[in-house]
Amino acid sequence: MTALSLRGLRGGTGTTSLLAATGHALHSLGERVLLVDMCPENLLRLHFNVGANERAGWARAMVDGQPWQDQAWEVQPGLSLLPYGRLKYAEQDQVEQRLRNEPELWRRRQASLAAQFDWILFDVPLRLPGHARVGPCALRLQVIEADAACHVLLQQQEAHEEHLLINRYDAGSQLQRDLLLIWRKQYGERLLPLNIHLDEAVREALAFKKPVGAYAHASLAAQDILSLTTWCLTRRREAA
Amino acid sequence: MAPVSTALQVKGKVQSRADRADDIARLKQELELPELDYVDISAQLELQKALHRWPLLAEMERLQPKVLPPARKSELEMLS
Numbered sequence: 376m377t378a379l380s381l382r383g384l385r386g387g388t389g390t391t392s393l394l395a396a397t398g399h400a401l402h403s404l405g406e407r408v409l410l411v412d413m414c415p416e417n418l419l420r421l422h423f424n425v426g427a428n429e430r431a432g433w434a435r436a437m438v439d440g441q442p443w444q445d446q447a448w449e450v451q452p453g454l455s456l457l458p459y460g461r462l463k464y465a466e467q468d469q470v471e472q473r474l475r476n477e478p479e480l481w482r483r484r485q486a487s488l489a490a491q492f493d494w495i496l497f498d499v500p501l502r503l504p505g506h507a508r509v510g511p512c513a514l515r516l517q518v519i520e521a522d523a524a525c526h527v528l529l530q531q532q533e534a535h536e537e538h539l540l541i542n543r544y545d546a547g548s549q550l551q552r553d554l555l556l557i558w559r560k561q562y563g564e565r566l567l568p569l570n571i572h573l574d575e576a577v578r579e580a581l582a583f584k585k586p587v588g589a590y591a592h593a594s595l596a597a598q599d600i601l602s603l604t605t606w607c608l609t610r611r612r613e614a615a
Numbered sequence: 616m617a618p619v620s621t622a623l624q625v626k627g628k629v630q631s632r633a634d635r636a637d638d639i640a641r642l643k644q645e646l647e648l649p650e651l652d653y654v655d656i657s658a659q660l661e662l663q664k665a666l667h668r669w670p671l672l673a674e675m676e677r678l679q680p681k682v683l684p685p686a687r688k689s690e691l692e693m694l695s
Contacts, residue, residue: 552665
């Protein structure tokens with residue numbers, strides 16, 4: 376099983392939509408995929424038609440003392456989803472504390488799932504170090520947008536381990552083209568050789584409760600996601 | 616598992632994207648002169664222009680030079 380994590384460099388970079396779309400694309404290529412929502416916003420489930428009033432999830436189960444394994448949804452054979460669950464702020468703090476105290480928890484959980492899935496995809500939140508401590512991930516991607524805020528944040532970054540994936544790229548923008556040029560020079564191979572283009576179909580897909588590949592297969596973003604998936608599969612072959 | 620159609624051919628360790636795309640890198644490889652000090656002036660000018668267009672980007676480059684080589688840095692300071 377290969378583990379992949381996606382994390383935004385800042386809030387609102389479209390990480391959850393990308394993760395949903397990547398999981399769907401990997402599954403469409405015959406891979407067995409589990410998507411895990413590590414974010415208290417608990418939005419990932421909505422890309423897979425789970426009811427908006429559904430409160431269950433692994434973190435909800437942790438607070439309630441229920442087994443986490445029972446919280447997964449099988450979207451289709453070979454495509455499963457483990458939501459975070461609906462929690463109050465105080466309960467989210469409680470989960471964060473538990474995860475900090477038990478840093479090996481997700482490593483163990485991940486190992487126990489290895490036989491059932493080819494891929495496990497984690498949607499990782501910002502600024503919750505306990506929640507971000509998932510098991511070992513062969514592919515770690517940080518989602519950025521080609522704007523000045525991301526440029527400054529990248530320069531301020533202490534760790535440089537994650538790959539960088541540009542989302543919502545608009546080639547019509549002078550600033551974005553300039554940043555792409557600068558970042559290619561500055562970050563080299565750390566920057567993925569593909570960008571996810573700005574595409575209204577991504578926003579519409581969530582409103583339709585679908586990943587973008589299921590909502591608009593021929594859209595630019597869906598095609599970009601297929602390229603991303605090919606990159607992921609290639610990296611897995613290289614690592615093997 | 617279904618076969619995946621891909622244009623990418625993986626043969627052992629893959630050449631970096633920059634190496635594949637860059638004729639100069641290829642030439643260095645062919646001539647076995649990896650240390651050849653070749654400066655791609657037009658690429659550097661493009662980078663310089665990109666940095667100059669936006670005051671914040673130019674300021675970041677002055678504070679932490681990452682993109683332009685030192686010779687270009689002084690020109691950047693003159694222009695900004």
